[in-house]
Amino acid sequence: MNRELLLLGLLRHKDMHGYELHEFINRDMAFCTDIKKPTAYNILQKMAESGWVTEIEEQDGNRPPRKVYQITSEGEQVFQKLLRENLQQHHQARFTDDIGLAFIDAIPSEEAILLLKKRRAILQHEFDVLNRPHSKAHSRGGMKLILEHQRRHLQAEIDWLDDVITRLTKEDI
Amino acid sequence: MNRELLLLGLLRHKDMHGYELHEFINRDMAFCTDIKKPTAYNILQKMAESGWVTEIEEQDGNRPPRKVYQITSEGEQVFQKLLRENLQQHHQARFTDDIGLAFIDAIPSEEAILLLKKRRAILQHEFDVLNRPHSKAHSRGGMKLILEHQRRHLQAEIDWLDDVITRLTKEDI
DNA sequence: TCCTGATTAGTCATTATTGACTATTCAGAA
DNA sequence: TTCTGAATAGTCAATAATGACTAATCAGGA
Structure with missing residues (x-):
């Protein structure tokens, strides 16, 4: 609906x-x-x-x-x-990106780290795009709230991914 | 896939x-x-x-x-x-919950605040459930990573929602 | 023993979603 | 003026997803 x-x-x-x-x-x-x-x-x-x-x-x-x-x-x-x-209401978010994480032990951790660093670069790029000055349509009321939400979400994703990479590096999964 | x-x-x-x-x-x-x-x-x-x-x-x-x-x-x-x-890869998350926010100015802000506080209570409850000791299936490798991801995500949601409620209270949308 | 509700295992008819297509108009280049 | 590619506006056949159903077995109580 x-x-x-x-x-x-x-x-x-x-x-x-x-x-x-x-x-x-x-x-x-x-x-x-x-x-x-x-x-x-x-x-x-x-x-x-x-x-x-x-x-x-x-x-x-x-x-x-x-x-x-x-x-x-x-x-x-x-x-x-x-x-x-x-x-x-609140709908639980489902991250399809997580499915791979469930099986991360199926590949050598050095390789996993490289792949996740690539993911991190993509995330960072999206974050940067989001922080660029935005269009007229996005500057009014509710839209600004939603953009802020995305920004917060992406920041949390980056923080989390950094944490995962660190743990993998220390072989501490 | x-x-x-x-x-x-x-x-x-x-x-x-x-x-x-x-x-x-x-x-x-x-x-x-x-x-x-x-x-x-x-x-x-x-x-x-x-x-x-x-x-x-x-x-x-x-x-x-x-x-x-x-x-x-x-x-x-x-x-x-x-x-x-x-x-x-990274797939951009789409939050269906956001759609309502786009139209939040269609209802009086006092009412919006009440509704969002209800949402916050649901979020908090999910966060608490997630922090309860978890099942065996969730204690191995990749699963722990995913749970930690959910935890981080929910925390970011709660923080953001608090921010929205505060702004609405100050009529500063 | 017989009955009931739960669990296991799967199917199917209906809905929902989408990739690919059609068809017109328009702006600008040749 | 004629051609080409982009923009506008929408449709349709094919695929994907799901609610609702069937049907057997099992555990436990009456």
């Missing part, structure tokens, strides 16, 4: 068509979700069937018509409910 | 049947992955088709026969490759 929350939240600000929503999400919100285009259209269609949004065919010049989505008052109520649910 | 890595890694230790693999993953590795039963069987079947594992029908008493999976030498090579890939 978090994808629904996201789409409704964006539609509250302004009416948008599917492609526009997808573009925004994949440009400005890539760090918190990952909705592919057909998935976005699928969710929009279902929300239209549920009456949370309305589809309005719009003709722009002589381009083929496109469907503009508008949140309904029922959709607004659902948004308010989903938002409250989201804020008061 | 990380699910494949996980299943192959477990089969390296001993031959297992599908249900056994699924049970182990959902009991002892729930904090790093989330493979449903039919998904596990599906992956095992595909790995059998690829020659990474062999299926052997086994009769236990007069129970219906079941398929025991055994890693092949080709499977071992794939495991070694996947493990190295996994260790040297």
Whole structure:
């Protein structure tokens, strides 16, 4: 239901068509979700069937018509409910990167150290990118919170990875 | 491919049947992955088709026969490759919990604070559970690393959430 | 003994997700 | 003006994932 929350939240600000929503999400919100285009259209269609949004065919010049989505008052109520649910819950994070760690004793620790140092370089690079001055879309309210969250998370990852590398170096796993 | 890595890694230790693999993953590795039963069987079947594992029908008493999976030498090579890939990469974490934060200005900050305090209590509880003495399955090598990772991550989450709550309290979003 | 609920083991029909494709428009170069 | 590559807008067939189901066995109590 978090994808629904996201789409409704964006539609509250302004009416948008599917492609526009997808573009925004994949440009400005890539760090918190990952909705592919057909998935976005699928969710929009279902929300239209549920009456949370309305589809309005719009003709722009002589381009083929496109469907503009508008949140309904029922959709607004659902948004308010989903938002409250989201804020008061916590979903355990699953790190797919961890799976390899479970089997780290299957390779020589010198090699493991080299591989993890490579991972660390990637992490550091992402951290640096995140600390670069950011776009307009990211400078308002909630977005800043989310960016700060990513920053904190990446810092914790780097600290942890350094710790793992140190322990491997001391053969103290 | 990380699910494949996980299943192959477990089969390296001993031959297992599908249900056994699924049970182990959902009991002892729930904090790093989330493979449903039919998904596990599906992956095992595909790995059998690829020659990474062999299926052997086994009769236990007069129970219906079941398929025991055994890693092949080709499977071992794939495991070694996947493990190295996994260790040297980093996958950006996506926090679905963040989506609500993006729209936090849609509700009064007093209410948001209450909701986030509830979230914090859940987080704290998970942190406490994680710090309780853990099972045998979790006390060996790689597993300890992963638990430590979760612990660090949860600590960072709590710190961040406290920061958000403080900022909201000061109306400084 | 018989019954009940839990455990073991797996399947299958339905949903969800996505890679790959179509088709139009537009901006600029040749 | 004609061509080319990028941007816009969306669809669809194929794959992946899962909820709900089946079915046997077992442990223990009535």
